[in-house]
Amino acid sequence: NAAHDVTAFGKGVFGDKRKFEAQAYEGKFRLFDATRGDGVVTYDNTTGTNVDVLSINKMFKDGAAVDAHVNAEKTYDYFKETFGRDSVDDNGQQLISAVHVGENWNNASWNGRQMSYGDGDGERFYPLAGGLDVGAHEMSHGVVQHTAGLIYRNESGALNESYADIFGAMVDRDDWLIGEDIMADGSIALRSLEDPSVIVDERTESGYSPDHWSKRYIGNLDNGGVHINSSINNKAAYLVSEGGEHYGIAVSGVGREATEQIYYRALSFYLTRNSDFSMMRQAAIQAATDLYGSNSAEVQAVTQAYNAVGVY
Numbered sequence: 565n566a567a568h569d570v571t572a573f574g575k576g577v578f579g580d581k582r583k584f585e586a587q588a589y590e591g592k593f594r595l596f597d598a599t600r601g602d603g604v605v606t607y608d609n610t611t612g613t614n615v616d617v618l619s620i621n622k623m624f625k626d627g628a629a630v631d632a633h634v635n636a637e638k639t640y641d642y643f644k645e646t647f648g649r650d651s652v653d654d655n656g657q658q659l660i661s662a663v664h665v666g667e668n669w670n671n672a673s674w675n676g677r678q679m680s681y682g683d684g685d686g687e688r689f690y691p692l693a694g695g696l697d698v699g700a701h702e703m704s705h706g707v708v709q710h711t712a713g714l715i716y717r718n719e720s721g722a723l724n725e726s727y728a729d730i731f732g733a734m735v736d737r738d739d740w741l742i743g744e745d746i747m748a749d750g751s752i753a754l755r756s757l758e759d760p761s762v763i764v765d766e767r768t769e770s771g772y773s774p775d776h777w778s779k780r781y782i783g784n785l786d787n788g789g790v791h792i793n794s795s796i797n798n799k800a801a802y803l804v805s806e807g808g809e810h811y812g813i814a815v816s817g818v819g820r821e822a823t824e825q826i827y828y829r830a831l832s833f834y835l836t837r838n839s840d841f842s843m844m845r846q847a848a849i850q851a852a853t854d855l856y857g858s859n860s861a862e863v864q865a866v867t868q869a870y871n872a873v874g875v876y
């Protein structure tokens with residue numbers, strides 16, 4: 565009666581029907597998907613220890629666990645199909661998620677080895693596992709860790725955060741917002757790549773997320789503003805894809821498919837642990853040159869996008 569793969573079902577945090585891979589295991593079923601890399605596995609951390617999420621039939625009842633599991637599968641598939649990347653380390657590393665972490669915890673995180681999701685307090689956030697872009701953001705920190713390894717402070721840290729948002733917005737592709745599905749307090753989202761200034765961030769003195777290098781945060785909070793100054797690079801990535809006029813500089817967008825390839829190539833070939841925004845500009849121009857040629861619309865878009873956010 566060896567463990568074997570099954571297709572299972574459940575409803576997510578917000579009641580939508582989900583289908584995913586699980587495993588028949590010791591007379592029950594558990595959230596272990598053995599079909600992707602070395603596995604995608606989701607645990608229940610209610611007691612402070614990771615335990616298997618078990619079900620007596622193929623219909624799983626824990627919405628946060630179901631969403632975390634499905635979102636990890638979707639993120640795995642995104643990196644595999646878009647870049648040929650096999651999990652966060654490109655060597656199949658098991659994707660581990662823990663749900664119900666902490667007590668009404670209003671956050672989610674990547675600790676270098678696994679995702680953790682809080683249930684939110686119901687006032688500010690709903691269970692954070694319900695956000696596909698939230699899960700993709702956390703797993704993308706794993707990809708950054710295994711590629712450029714951008715150090716999590718100051719400008720390199722802001723680039724680390726921005727990469728997590730860019731891939732989050734590429735996996736959850738229908739908008740340029742991060743966290744829109746899990747806000748309980750009526751606010752738009754955690755971040756907007758399209759227009760960072762619409763998000764009120766209590767950590768910045770201005771209350772706004774900067775959309776230009778001249779507006780960057782230079783204080784010590786948030787590891788030197790890693791979730792604040794990320795918006796400068798987020799806006800640049802948005803402009804590369806969608807185009808627009810920003811502080812009087814016009815950008816002709818080249819679409820999401822070119823944009824994700826440019827940023828992934830910059831991350832995996834050119835950026836290093838200590839890269840800053842200026843090096844990001846150079847890395848993206850070089851990646852676009854490699855992929856599309858020096859006279860391409862893509863190189864032009866990247867150049868104009870970084871001009872528009874004041875990064876030279």
Ligand code: ASN
Nearest residue numbers: 671672673674701702725
């Ligand atoms: N959710 C946050 C993030 O991924 C957690 C943190 O502040 N490190 O960036």
Ligand code: ZN
Nearest residue numbers: 701705725728
């Ligand atoms: Zn992050």
